[in-house]
Amino acid sequence: EIAKLPKETLALWEKYGGDETDDKEAFQKSFIRHVTTTLARSIYNIDNFSAYQATAHSVRDRLIKRWNETQQTHTEADSKRVYYLSLEFLLGRSLDNALLNLGLKDNCGEGVKELGFAMEDVLDQEVDAALGNGGLGRLAACYMDSLATLDYPAWGYGLRYTYGIFQQRLKDGYQVEFPDYWLNFDNPWELPRLDVVVDVKFYGSVNRYTDEKGRKRYAWEGIDTVQSVAYDVPIPGYGTKNCINIRLWSSKPKRQFDLSRFNEGQYEQAVQEQMQAENITAVLYPNDNHMVGKELRLKQQYFWVAASLFDIVRRFKKSQRPWSHFPDQVAIQLNDTHPSLAIVELQRILVDLEGVDWDDAWEIVTRTFAFTNHTILPEAMERWPVPMVQYLLPRHMQIIFDINLFFLQKVEKAFPDNRDLLARLSIIEESTPQFVRMAHLAVVGSHRVNGVAELHSELIKKTIFKDFIQYYGNDSKFENKTNGITPRRWLHQANPKLSELITDTLGNKNWLKNLDLLKGLKSYVDNKDFRKRWVAAKHSNKVRLTEYIKKTTGIIVNSNALFDVQVKRIHEYKRQFMNILGVIHRYNTLKKMTSEERADVVHRVVIFGGKAAPGYYIAKLVIKLINSVAEVVNNDNSIEDSLKVAFIPDYNVSVAEIIIPASDISQHISTAGTEASGTSNMKFVLNGGLILGTVDGANIEIHEEIGDDNIFMFGNLAHQVDDLRHAHRYRNVPMDPSLQAVINDIESGQFGDSRIFAPLINTLTLGQDYYLISDDFQSYLDAQKLVDEAYKDKEGWITKSILCSANMGKFSSDRAIQEYAERIWNIEPVPVVTKKHI
Ligand code: BZD
Structure with missing residues (x-):
């Protein structure tokens, strides 16, 4: 193609194409150019926000260059790609990460400083891209970072929501939600591709016809067409030129505004149709x-x-290969069941549109897809009413019935006359109305199914997918891929002091690409100077958090106290309730002590953060209880500062980056068997914070890596949970006495009008304590005591903290992605060759 261009044209591209170099002067030049042109401002009119925008746009120019080179390289290599389909990408802020990954940090930092701004303030202007709820969405973001860093040819696909996760504020201790209109200012981290549009149909009917070869074919005539517009988000890798893409789709109306209807006086209806299309990705x-x-x-x-x-x-x-090669060119990972319809859609494309035979098509489909499960909680399982699917996607519903029919016929052959097994395996739940079980569809349509930590991957085989194991056999389809986190964001960026110490100690930054190298820190565990700097880093992070707490809550805490943190979505299974009940127990114990007795006690700051789903009444009451307890405890001078409680509002990725490096101990205390993995547990330990946790999710593997001495584990085990629940249901199990005392305190009105909390307390009594707080309470208090004792031994604690970080290599998302690439996707790295700019 290039060879066809005139020489003069090529010469011009040669001459002017490679403008954006990475030195300080070039950066300053583009900063000023963006202030005056992109922002239309002048030297007299730049605030921190404009400085952020100008910096971001300068970085964006350079990102786009890499993005182009990468996409060109991948197109030319034409090797197998992986597509990560996730309804959520919780990216957080991009500027600092882009600076790091492009290697611009130093030059830009100096450049910005000379222009009169502090980089910290500039970075602080960015609003989070918060297109996700929690762990699942953040995992997708960490995985994109690792895919880019490891040179894999990968794309993410998601939705460009106009409103991300709501902003949380507190009013009278209650959560109130505000819209997150994150696109209010322009978003320099996306490239609108207004020319990349796809028509998407809904509703309508299915026609049957006979094609030219005499075969029965089906054609879906959708009646409502919505346009999908692409917005590309470049994801640069660290220490590589590779820059991959997340394509986010935004919906817009297909039809131009209908003037005739307007003239007929149907203005409102015409507008409404426009708005309905835009609603889809709102x-x-x-x-x-x-x-x-x-x-x-x-x-x-x-x-x-x-x-x-x-x-x-x-x-x-474009590659003009036969369809049978599709799975050799394309791997598609389903992030939970949310994209399960992709299985049906690909089958429809192949059979209805491309005329591939059903069985050949199905072979292609199942070799293409793989599915990650993130939960076994029954209330989280996606099921859609058959009538709803039928109405919205009539052809897809037919295809689902056919997929199910052919699948069940195979089961019937392998296990004749087992109607119960067929009913249990069926993609269709035979209730009134019928439901489509999306997890079953995902299992049947994928060649691999994985859980996200060892325990979880074992549990899915024993619970939700038990019957599939009977059919497929134990080790054909089902695998474990323990989650991971990116050390670039979660150690290097979030904890610059510790990162610098690690680099100084190990002699280079190689650990950022090979986290196992942290093991090298172990030989410094007794080095006085190293230990001193380790403690200093933690302390400065605690000071930073102390200031943040003061700024956001008005609460003043002592940065020398033990910082005890639980930050995550508020959910009954995560048991923030147990944490605050434990705080009440501690408070009332402290109150009963004499001053002399209290002098010996470890001072604690108990920090909470997390959003409750707006319709989750009990979770919202937990937030209220935490704030009511905080109000009483923080204003009680009689306990002499030995305990403070703070609920930090609006927990999100950039707030996490402040909180996590400052923790001494963090809590991961889900009822055993309920937290699939957890990923913040990994972030805390990587930053030298100890954890207090149940024998659940990735806590178990963290324990294996860091050893008994460096973790506090407690509580009943996953295999005991069923029996305990049974006992609560059918026997009169007395409540744990310490817990009963705490409940009595709440009911006595110690934390305000106790009637407010009755529904919450009822979950322990009338609700049969489904999450087993009573069963775990005593061992929880015992574990907390051990934490206090250990913290008193300052030197011992420092040793634990160092050994925690040093042993966390396994939990890098680079390791996880490598496993996916080798065991599931079968893809190879494609290093980007830097070309001349044409
Ligand atoms: O996924 C979480 C699990 O609860 C964690 O244990 C696990 O570590 C992470 C990553 O694997 N699940 C979610 O975050 N799930 C959701 O956010 C979600 C969102 C929409 C619908 C259903 C679940």
Whole structure:
């Protein structure tokens, strides 16, 4: 193609194409150019926000260059790509990460400083991209970082929500939600591709016809068409030129504004249709681990899946390979069941549109898809009413019935006359109305299914997918891929002091690409100077958090106290309730002590953060209880500062970056078997924070890596949970006495009008304590005592803290992605060759 261009044209591209160099002067030049042109401001009119925008745009120019080079390299290599389909990407801020990964940090930092700004203030101007709820969305972001860093040819596909996860504020101790209109100012981290549009159809009917070869074919005539517009988000890798892409789709009306209807006086109806199309990607559903059966959510899922598959298929078709090669060119990972319709859509494209035989198509489909499960909680399992799917996507419903029919016929052959097994395995739940079980669809349509930590991957085989194991056999389809986190953001960026110490100690930054190298810190564990700097780093992080707490809550805490943190979505299974009940127990114990006795006690600051789904009444009451307890405890001078409680509002990625490096101990205390993995546990330990946790999710593997001495584990085990629940239901199990005392304190009105908290307390009594707080309470208090004792031994604690970080290599998302690439996707790295700019 290039060879066809005139020489003069090529010469001009040679001469002017490679403008954006990475030195300080070039950066300053583009900063000033963006202030005056992009922002239309002058030297007299730049505030920190404009400085952020000008910096971001200067970085964006350089990002785009890498993005182009990468995409060109991948197109030319034409090797197998992986597509990560996730309804959530919780990216947080981008500037600092882009500076680091592009290697611009020093030059830009100096450049900005000379222009009169502090980089810290500039970075602080950025609003989070908060297109996710919690762990699942953040995992997708960490995985994109690792895919880019490891040179894999990968794309993410998601939705460009106009409103991300709501902003949380507190009023009288209650959560109130505010819209997160994050696109209020321009977003320099996306490239609008207004020319990349895909028509997505809904509703309508299915026609049967006979094609030219005499075969029965089906054609879906959708009646409502919405346009999907692409916005590309470049994701640069660290220490590589590779820069991958997340394509986010935004919905817009297909039809131009209908003037004739306007003239007929149907203005409102005409506008409404426009608005309905835009509605599809308007808002992220704010529920985590809970299924909400709204039609709009199903529409979001199909809209996203249809546009993404159209795009993937279009790209594949360019290579003119036969369809049978599709799985050798394309791997698609389903992040939970949210994109399960992709299985049906690809089968429809192949059979209905491309005329591939059903069985050949199904072979292609199942070799292409793999599915990650993130939960076994029954209330989180996606099921859609058959009538709803039928109405919205009539052809897809037929295909689902056929997939199910052929699948069950195979089961019947392998296990004749076992109607119960068929019913249990069926993709269709035979209730009134019928439901489509999305997890079953995902299992049947994928060649690999994985859980996200060892225990979780074992549990899914014993619970939700038990019957599939009977059919497929134990080790064919089901695997474990323990989650990971990116050390670039979660150690290097969030904890610059500790990162610098690690680099100084190990002699280089190689650990940022190979986290196992942290093991090298172990030989410095007794080095006085090293230990001193280790403590200093932690302390300065605690000071930073102390200031943040003061700024956001008005609460003043002592940075020398033990910082005890629980930050995550508020959910009954995560048991923030148990934590605050434990705080009440501590408070009333402290109150009973004499001054002399108290002098010996470890001072604690108990820090909470996290959002409750807006419709989750009990979770919202937990927030209220935490704030009511905080109000009483923080204003009680009689306990002499030995305990403070703070609920930090609006927990998100950038707030996490402040909180996590400052923790001494963090709590990961889910009822055993309920937290699939957890990923913040990894972030805390990597930053030298100890953890207090149940024998659940990735806590177990963290324990294996860091050893008994450096973790506090407690509570009943996953295999005991069923029996304990049974006992609560059918026997009169007395409540743990310490817990009963705490309940009595709340009911006595110690923390305000106790009637407010009655529904919460009822979950322990009338609700049969489903999450087993009573059963774990005593061992929880015992573990807390051990934490206090250990913290008194200052030197011992420092040793633990160092050994924690040093042993966390396994939990890098680089390790996780490598496992996915080798065991599931079968893809190879494609290093980007820097070309001349043409
Ligand atoms: O996924 C979480 C699990 O609860 C964690 O244990 C696990 O570590 C992470 C990553 O694997 N699940 C979620 O975050 N789930 C959701 O946010 C979600 C969102 C929408 C619908 C259902 C679940």
